[in-house]
Amino acid sequence: MNRVINETEVEEHFNKHDLRAKCAGDAETPEHAQALMTHADAKMTKRVYRRKCEVVQPLR
Numbered sequence: 101m102n103r104v105i106n107e108t109e110v111e112e113h114f115n116k117h118d119l120r121a122k123c124a125g126d127a128e129t130p131e132h133a134q135a136l137m138t139h140a141d142a143k144m145t146k147r148v149y150r151r152k153c154e155v156v157q158p159l160r
Contacts, residue, residue: 101113101115103112109160120137120149121148121149123136123137124136124145124149125149130142130146132146133145133149137149
């Protein structure tokens, strides 16, 4: 973390859980995120790691 803060424009501290959440959040689908996190249960992935809002299509 110190190296990243010193060598980039990142200013906030982070930990390994933040990196996992970023990886899961950037996955194209919830299923892909689940595979990346190696979770047996999709509920865990969705509850803990999928922090971004899902894009939905309007009904009308």
